[in-house]
Amino acid sequence: MHPGAALRRQGRGGERHGQYRHHHHLHYNLSEVINGLAGNDTINARGGNDLITPGNGNDFVTGGPGADAYLLDFKPKKNSNVDHITDFQPGIDEFRLDKSVFKKLKLGDLGKKAFFAAKKANEAHDGNDRIVVDRKSGECFYDSDGMGGKNAKLFAILDTGAKGIGHDDFVVVA
Ligand SMILES: [Ca+2]
Numbered sequence: 426m427h428p429g430a431a432l433r434r435q436g437r438g439g440e441r442h443g444q445y446r447h448h449h450h451l452h453y454n455l456s457e458v459i460n461g462l463a464g465n466d467t468i469n470a471r472g473g474n475d476l477i478t479p480g481n482g483n484d485f486v487t488g489g490p491g492a493d494a495y496l497l498d499f500k501p502k503k504n505s506n507v508d509h510i511t512d513f514q515p516g517i518d519e520f521r522l523d524k525s526v527f528k529k530l531k532l533g534d535l536g537k538k539a540f541f542a543a544k545k546a547n548e549a550h551d552g553n554d555r556i557v558v559d560r561k562s563g564e565c566f567y568d569s570d571g572m573g574g575k576n577a578k579l580f581a582i583l584d585t586g587a588k589g590i591g592h593d594d595f596v597v598v599a
């Protein structure tokens with residue numbers, strides 16, 4: 426079975442029965458809340474503005490058309506919890522980082538100074554950097570203490586690369 430088939434899909438987009446002669450195919454464009462399971466999921470949210478929470482595991486997530494949000498609320502782990510986003514669109518899609526996991530980030534929009542992106546970047550380059558992105562590989566790291574002794578942790582990989590991504594593509598949520 427395709428692993429995505431096991432996912433619970435919640436939220437419905439106003440389907441109406443019998444009220445209108447012209448049936449609107451709203452189901453092609455639903456905005457949904459999609460929760461992954463504990464394991465490695467393959468998720469395709471398709472059309473609509475979706476909120477996708479892949480959960481624990483190495484998940485492969487496709488937001489599809491629409492402005493999609495990826496809520497990460499599990500501790501990143503090198504071998505067991507790094508998520509691939511196959512079609513991240515900077516300026517349209519966004520990461521929502523849960524403060525219970527990304528503890529050293531301030532709630533709200535990620536500040537400019539807390540973000541660092543460059544080719545082959547994989548760790549902070551000053552004391553303020555917390556989110557680091559390798560523009561070439563699309564790897565996204567969380568560096569909890571900036572340029573301190575703790576290693577940056579890989580939490581996501583943007584499979585289409587990270588050319589246009591900026592601090593404003595990240596929001597820290599409670
Ligand atoms: Ca998962």
Ligand SMILES: [Ca+2]
Nearest residue numbers: 480481482484
């Ligand atoms: Ca995951």
Ligand SMILES: [Ca+2]
Nearest residue numbers: 471488490491
């Ligand atoms: Ca979508």
